[in-house]
Amino acid sequence: MxxxxxxxxxxxxxxxxxxxxxxxxxxxxxxxxxxxxxxxxxxxxxxxxxxxxxxxxxxxxxxxxxxxxxxxxxxxxxxxxxxxxxxxxxxxxxxxxxxxxxxxxxxxxxxxxxxxxxxxxxxxxxxxxxxxxxxxxxxxxxxxxxxxxxxxxxxxxxxxxxxxxxxxxxxxxxxxxxxxxxxxxxxxxxxxxxxxxxxxxxxxxxxxxxxxxxxxxxxxxxxxxxxxxxxxxxxxxxxxxxxxxxxxxxxxxxxxxxxxxxxxxxxYGHTFKLADASQSSVGAPSAGAGIAGPFTQEAGIIGYNEFCDMLQTQSWDVRYDPKAKVPYAVLGNDWVSYxxxxxxxxxxxxxxxxxxxxxxxxxxxxxxxxxxxxxxxxxxxxxxxxxxNQIPTTKPTVAPSTAKPTVASSTSTTNKPSSTVSTTASISGICSKLGPTRNPADCSTYYMCVYDRSGGISPILMHCPKYTYWDQKHLYCNYLHETDCKV
Missing domain, CATH: 3.20.20.80 (Glycosidases)
Structure with missing residues (x-):
């Protein structure tokens, strides 16, 4: 404990x-x-x-x-x-x-x-x-x-x-x-x-x-x-x-x-009007500024709070640019980068x-x-x-077991951390050095190798965000088609 x-x-x-x-x-x-x-x-x-x-x-x-x-x-x-x-x-x-x-x-x-x-x-x-x-x-x-x-x-x-x-x-x-x-x-x-x-x-x-x-x-x-x-x-x-x-x-x-x-x-995102709705990929011709948000009320710009609501209530085609690592969305002649x-x-x-x-x-x-x-x-x-989920660069000063965590968190009761502490911290062979490494049994998770109480290195099980998988080549969670995930 x-x-x-x-x-x-x-x-x-x-x-x-x-x-x-x-x-x-x-x-x-x-x-x-x-x-x-x-x-x-x-x-x-x-x-x-x-x-x-x-x-x-x-x-x-x-x-x-x-x-x-x-x-x-x-x-x-x-x-x-x-x-x-x-x-x-x-x-x-x-x-x-x-x-x-x-x-x-x-x-x-x-x-x-x-x-x-x-x-x-x-x-x-x-x-x-x-x-x-x-x-x-x-x-x-x-x-x-x-x-x-x-x-x-x-x-x-x-x-x-x-x-x-x-x-x-x-x-x-x-x-x-x-x-x-x-x-x-x-x-x-x-x-x-x-x-x-x-x-x-x-x-x-x-x-x-x-x-x-x-x-x-x-x-x-x-x-x-x-x-x-x-x-x-x-x-x-x-x-x-x-x-x-x-x-x-x-x-x-x-x-x-x-x-x-x-x-x-x-x-926030930027909004465009497509010159031709049949051409809607990244780099398609633009006819200028697109929709305005109901609160910000400026053509060509939209707050995330405004657009996420539109995505829930309207039939936007949400796409992802795997090179730029950002989404965009299309609805008729409207095109939004966010x-x-x-x-x-x-x-x-x-x-x-x-x-x-x-x-x-x-x-x-x-x-x-x-x-x-x-x-x-x-x-x-x-x-x-x-x-x-950052890695400490020096051995941490271990607080007593009664210490309260100091990480920033919202007052919202719906918040859930994106990582959990592994109950198998004694797994041998996982950690050879500090930092992240693959979980050989599940590529939707990975291990973060950190200093433990004794000064050794122990693994902590981490979870990739939804729809992403561990990319051992780049050492971060990535989209499936860009990883070598076989599990």
Whole structure:
């Protein structure tokens, strides 16, 4: 029983032990959505994220950080700044950050501010004041993007952005505050905006926005956030494809420390109108933006909470791109690229395999937070479950058998872990080293080899997600046709 308890604590403490991050952005405008789409900061489950980021504040012409929606943000209105930070009373380990910028803020104001020493000083001082006044643990820069869009100073933005981050770092270090940034994912875009080795020195973590890779602005239908090069792209050079793996390769190759790098995952999909309903495969001609969600109400984009309900109530043809590792769905002329629980698991497994700092998600209010399609927060719970199956890189400090597991979990009673502790932990010959390995008797499961209480290595039985099987070649759960499963 002591061995069983020790291994259980070890398994359930993987995410905490390895300090992998689950960074959750929250778009506060969701408070204005109607019906089941309305989402306030108090709807956030603070046990499912290691960090939550309040989005967004902006700046004025003096470079000062200001509220963009005083009614929502400030004590005179809905007091969301303070309610957001009150989540730490529920989970004291939670870290809160305040994000500045975003797509709608544009680039020009930030380009002007970053180029002027006095305006930068105003920015740094006002940012620090807002963070300290309302109890945030840090600040997130979401300038979209240096040296791009409506920039006023062009290429000079690159060095000015580095200078701004350095000046923030100096002041934030006096109070032990976090500093992060959301950044463009691809080499074609990031190479224009960032001095990656320099900004990596001053930022605590970097959120790579590996979504919006393709969308209804394209002439053909393609995936919002492919993990790898997808169907129809076989003849394209890998480095020319927009995909999460290529983006991570680029950021790592440019000197970003892996422990600071976070892979972005979307809790929304892109919608298209097919030019011809008879041509509906990946890469088919597009006629532009498709359906809008009932809550987000924007053509070309749909929240997971909106689309999963449509999948239950309408006759969509759901398909899977085995190369890109993401699903898509077709109904008449409508074509939707999105992520589901299985593709989310694949992405997190891949992020872990690359040894990076964790994942970032945009954004928490478009998960199925009411559980309309099943459990509450299914995408976010999937991220946590996969994170919980990580391998410790050093021998764990074994807690007493009475210790309670600390893995993040939803308050929903429908949650079920995706792994179980094997009652045959003494099986000989299964584990020759730390890490995952096949179960010779059943390829819908596999063994995770971890340190046990005595300092030896013991196997723990793990279960692959539904419809997937263990792939010993790649060391993750995969679709049947891509494995050598014979059982």
């Amino acid at each position: 002591l061995l069983y308890a020790a291994v259980l604590v070890t398994v359930l403490s993987f995410a905490a032990a390895s300090e992998k991050k689950v960074v959750c952005y929250h778009g506060t405008w969701a408070t204005y959505r109607s019906g089941l789409g309305q989402f306030d900061v108090t709807d956030i489950d603070p046990h499912l994220c290691t960090h939550v980021i309040y989005s967004f504040v902006g700046i004025n012409d003096q470079g000062e950080v200001i509220s963009l929606d005083p009614y929502v943000d400030l004590p005179s209105g809905k007091n969301a700044f303070r309610n957001f930070n009150a989540l730490k009373k529920i989970n004291p380990k939670l870290k809160t950050l305040l994000a500045v910028g975003g797509w709608n803020e544009g680039s020009s104001k930030y380009s002007t501010m970053a180029a002027d020493a006095s305006l930068r000083a105003n920015f740094v001082k006002s940012a620090l004041n807002m963070v300290l006044t309302y109890g945030f643990d840090g600040f997130d820069l979401d300038w979209e993007y240096p040296a791009r869009r409506d920039t006023t100073h062009g290429d000079a933005d690159v060095d000015n952005f580095t200078t701004l981050i350095k000046e923030l770092r100096v002041q934030f270090d006096k109070y032990g505050l976090l500093l992060s940034a959301a950044v463009s994912p691809t080499s074609a875009t990031a190479s224009l905006s960032y001095d990656i080795p320099s900004i990596s020195k001053y930022l605590d973590f970097i959120n790579v926005m590996t979504y919006d890779m393709y969308g209804p602005w394209e002439a053909v239908v393609l995936h919002n956030s492919p993990l790898h090069r997808g169907e129809g792209q076989e003849n394209e050079a890998r480095e020319d494809v927009n995909s999460a793996d290529v983006s991570l390769d680029y950021w790592l190759s440019q000197g970003c420390p892996p422990e600071k790098l976070l892979m972005g995952v979307p809790f 992520d589901d629980v299985d593709s989310m698991a694949k992405k997190v497994e891949y992020a872990i395999s690359r040894g990076i700092g964790g994942v970032m998600l945009w954004s928490i209010e478009t998960d199925d937070f009411h559980g309309i399609c099943g459990e509450k927060f299914p995408l976010l719970n999937t991220i946590n479950r996969v994170m919980a």
